[in-house]
Amino acid sequence: MKTDIQIAQESELLPIKDIAEKLSLSEDSYDQYGKYKAKIKLNALNDLSDDEDGKLILVTAINPTPAGEGKSTVTIGLGDALRKIGKNAMIALREPSLGPVMGVKGGATGGGRSQVLPMEDINLHFTGDMHAITTANNALSALIDNHIHQGNELNIDPRRIIWKRVVDLNDRALRHVTIGLGGPMQGVPREDGFDITVASEIMAILCLATDLDDLKKRLSNIIIGYTYTREPVTVGDLRVEGALALLLKEALNPNLVQTIYHTPALIHGGPFANIAHGCNSVIATKTALKMADYVVTEAGFGADLGGEKFMDIKVPNLGKTPDAVVIVATIRALKMHGGVPKNELTVENVDALRAGFANLQKHIENMQLYNVPVIVAINEFVSDTDKETAYLFELCEQLRVPVSVSQGWEKGAEGVTDLAEKVVETINTMESRYTPLYHSGSGIEQKLEAIVTKIYGGKDVSLSQKAKKQVKEFQKYGWDRLPVCMAKTQYSLSDDPHRLGRPTDFTISIREFVPKLGAGFIVALTGDVMTMPGLPKEPAANKMNVDSQGNATGLF
C-alpha cells in the first residue's frame, strides 16, 4: 500500500498561478512562494468585499481516539467532491504545527487520495507563518525582560508576568524554566515557561484579526503581566505593537495551495483546539467565502472543543454563521468509545458500536443546540463490516440526521460525492438559524456553566481558589464580558482523558484563567491540560529524512 507521501509525490500539481487565475486573482493580488504555494494579499479581499458570501460548511468530529478519525481527510475529500458534482467549492484549513509533525503525527495534511499539496512544504516551514508568530511572541518576551533590566519604568513585577515564550516544537523540558541567571549583566532572574507556538495569543490574534489595523489594535491590548501594584500592563504600555505587527505583516496574508484534484485550499493559522480556539483564520475563511459558493472548513479535535469554539468565538468575529455542520466519526473510534481496546478493533462488534454511538449522539445534539443542520460522515476503514455500517446508519436515521459513508482516503473525490450531495441537499432544504450558546453579557461563571452542562454534559464547574480570585479581578476590569476559551483534553467530553463515550455526572475543575485581551477571550485551564506537549519515546523525527535530490521521506 502506498504511503501518503508517496501518493502526494506522484500527484501532478498545477502551477499555483493557474489555480489563482481560476479564482480570478490578478497577478498583483498574490505572491508566489515557490511554484505551488502563494500568499493572497489583503487588498484582494478588499476588492471582493461587495461580493456575496458562499455557503459555509463546518467539519468537526467525535472525541478523537488512537483509532483515528480523519477529520482533515473528510474535509478535503468533501471539498473535492463538491467540485466533482459541479459546485464551485474551496477548502479553508489550519496550518500544521511542527511539534506534532515531528512528534507523533508525521504530517497533518489529510491522507490517501484526499490531501492538500505540496504536503512536505505545508508540514514543514510552509510560508513561514508559524515562524513569524514564534518570532513576534519571543521578541515581545525579550522586550519585556529588557524593559525590566533597563530600569523597569513601568514597574512590572517579574513574579507576575503572564506572557510566556514559545517554540513550534514539542519540548517538555521548556515547560518550566528559570531565566535571567548568571549575575546583574544577564538580566533579572525570574520564572518563565515556553508554550507551543500554536498556543500563543499571537496565533489567536492572527486568526481573529480582520486587517492590519485590527491586528495592531489587538496586539496592543495583550496583557503581558501586572505591576507591583497589581495593575495590568499591556503591549500598548510598552509601545511595541508596531514592531510586532511589522513582524506579522506577511503572515497575515492567507496561503493558497491545492488538493490532489486541484481544488483551491486556503491554509492559514493553526491554533490547537485543546489549548487555544482551534480554527483557521477569519481572513482566510472570509476570502474563501467571497471566492467560492461552498466553503468547507474544519475546527480542531472534537465538536466539544473546536466545534464549540467555532460557534462561540470564531462566528462573532467572522460575521457569518455555518450553513451546515458535518460530524466525522469512524466505526473503529466509536467502538473504542464503546469500550473495545485498540488491538480488537478489527473484530465486528455491534454492541460496542451501540455503546460508543453515545459519544457521536452527544456531539450531534450539541451542534443542534446552535440550531444548525447536522450531517454525519462515516470515514470508512477497511475493517468496517456491512452489519456495523448498516447499524450506524440506523442509529443516525433514528435521530433524523443525514448520514453518508466517506471514502476519500481510498477513492478521493469520487468516494465522497454521496456526502457532498447530502450536504448540498441539507443546505438547500434546512435553514440554519444559528443561536449562540450564551450571551456575551453574562459572567464568566455563567458561560462556564453553559459550556460544561450543555456541551460537555457535566454536572457542574468547580473553581480553584486562584480561579475564584481571578473572576473577581476580571470583573473589576470588565473582562468578564469576553467569551471563554476552554483548555481541556480532547479525548473526553470531561476533563479526564480516560472517560470515553458519553460520561455524565462529572465536575469540570478550573485551575486558572489566562486573560487574552488581544485575542478577545479568557482561557480557562482545566484538569492538567498542558500548553506544551512532549515528544514520545520514538518521535516521528527519527524516521524523517531527505535524499541528495531534496526529496523528503518519513512524513507519512
Added chain:
Amino acid sequence: MKTDIQIAQESELLPIKDIAEKLSLSEDSYDQYGKYKAKIKLNALNDLSDDEDGKLILVTAINPTPAGEGKSTVTIGLGDALRKIGKNAMIALREPSLGPVMGVKGGATGGGRSQVLPMEDINLHFTGDMHAITTANNALSALIDNHIHQGNELNIDPRRIIWKRVVDLNDRALRHVTIGLGGPMQGVPREDGFDITVASEIMAILCLATDLDDLKKRLSNIIIGYTYTREPVTVGDLRVEGALALLLKEALNPNLVQTIYHTPALIHGGPFANIAHGCNSVIATKTALKMADYVVTEAGFGADLGGEKFMDIKVPNLGKTPDAVVIVATIRALKMHGGVPKNELTVENVDALRAGFANLQKHIENMQLYNVPVIVAINEFVSDTDKETAYLFELCEQLRVPVSVSQGWEKGAEGVTDLAEKVVETINTMESRYTPLYHSGSGIEQKLEAIVTKIYGGKDVSLSQKAKKQVKEFQKYGWDRLPVCMAKTQYSLSDDPHRLGRPTDFTISIREFVPKLGAGFIVALTGDVMTMPGLPKEPAANKMNVDSQGNATGLF
C-alpha cells in the same frame, strides 16, 4: 535627507524572474518567494559545475567603531560600479539577523544609493533561512532532552551537554537558564542557555556545506555533549541527522535579490564574525563565481575576525582563493582609533588620523600576510576634509597600496567606479598567491599563537585551566587538526574592546573551547565575548511600525 528605507521604497525593482533570466537561469532552476526574491536550486549549481570561476573580491574592514564604517555599503557599491564599467559582476552577502535589526542597527542591507532590495523583506524574515536554522537547532535540543527523559539509552550526562538552544533575537535573559523544572513529568532538570541563531553550529554548517549529502554528514558529526563516562555523543548517535537535514533542505538554496541598480546579489547564510566564522555560504559564493566574472563578497567586522576566518576557514571549504582584498575604512573611524571622542569627529584632525591609521595599516599587513593584493576603500563622509583625505592617500601610497574614495552611499554606482577600476587593474596586474596562515596539521596552541601574534599583533596566548584540559582531550580525539574559530570582540585587535588603534604587548586569554565538528572547527572563547547579545535601553524595535497598507517604517 532621505532615509535608507525611503530610498529603498522609491527604487524601482525588476521582477526577480528578469534578474534570473539575465543570469541564464531556467524557470525550473529557481523558486520565487514573492516578486522580488528567489531561491536558486542546487541542481542549477550542478549544471554550471564545468564553467570557469570568476574573480573573487573580498571586502573587509578596520576594527569597527561607533563612528560607522559601511562595509556592506562599499561591497554593494563596488558590485554596482563593476557593472557600470562593463564587467559582469555579482554580489554575495550574508543575511541579516533579526537580533541586531530589532536591537541597535534597524537594518543591514547597505545604505543610501548602495542597497540590496527589498530591504524590508531581507531585514525581516526574508526567505525563512534563519527560522529553519533556529528550528533545526531547537528540534535537536528537544530530541536530546526527550532522549534523556525517555530512559537515556546513550547515557548522556545532563551536566555535560554542550548543545545550546537558540533564538534569532537579542535576549540576554536567556543566556543562562535552568530547564526541565516542575517534577518528573516535565523532563530532567539541567542548566542550559540560548545563543543567538547566527552563533549556532547549524548556521556554520549551512554556510560551509557543499550539498545536501555534505550537510547531512556534517550534521551527524555535531558533538552534542558527553556521556557519564566522558565519551562524546554526536547527532549521528541520536540518529536524527535526517530530520535536521529535512528541516534545512530549502534553507540550503541560495537567495537571489538585486541592488538598486539591478545588480544580482546572492544573500545567504549569516554567521556573526565575532562569535562564529562570519562569511556567507560556500554554496552562494560558488554559485556566484560560476555565473559572474567578478564576485564581490564580504566578511564580518574587521579583517582580524571575518578576514582571518575567510582565509583560514572559508577558503579551504570553498576551493577558491580571493583575487583581491578591499579593506574599508572611514576617516571618522580612523580618528576614533587615533583617540578622538565621537562628538568631536567632525573637527579636522590630521594628527589623530595619523595615529588611527595604525589600525588600518595592521589590517593591510595582515591581509598581505596571505599573499593577496590589497586595496583600501575610504568610505566618504560629509565631514571628511580635503586635507584629511589627501593625507590618508599619502599614508596608503607610502605602503604602495592602491586607495580610492568610495561615494556609494550618496552617488550609488557612479560614486564607486574609481574603486572598481582600481580593483580590476590590481587583479589584472598583481598575482594572488594565497598562502594559509597556519598548517592544518599543527596543534591548537600553534594555531592560536599564529592568529594572536601574526594577525592580532599580541604577545602571547594564555589558556584557562579548563581550556588546557580541553586541548589534551581534543588531542585524544584528533580534533586538534581542525582550524580554530576565534570568538573575540570586534572593537579591538586585542580581546579588550577599549584598546583601539594598534595595541601591542597584550595577551589573549582563552577561557574555553567549543568543539564544532559539524562545522569542522574549534571555537576559542576569549575575554568576555558573548554568544547572545542584549537589547539597548531604546531598542530599534520601538521605532518600527507598519501602516494599514503593509508599508514598513523604522527600518532606517
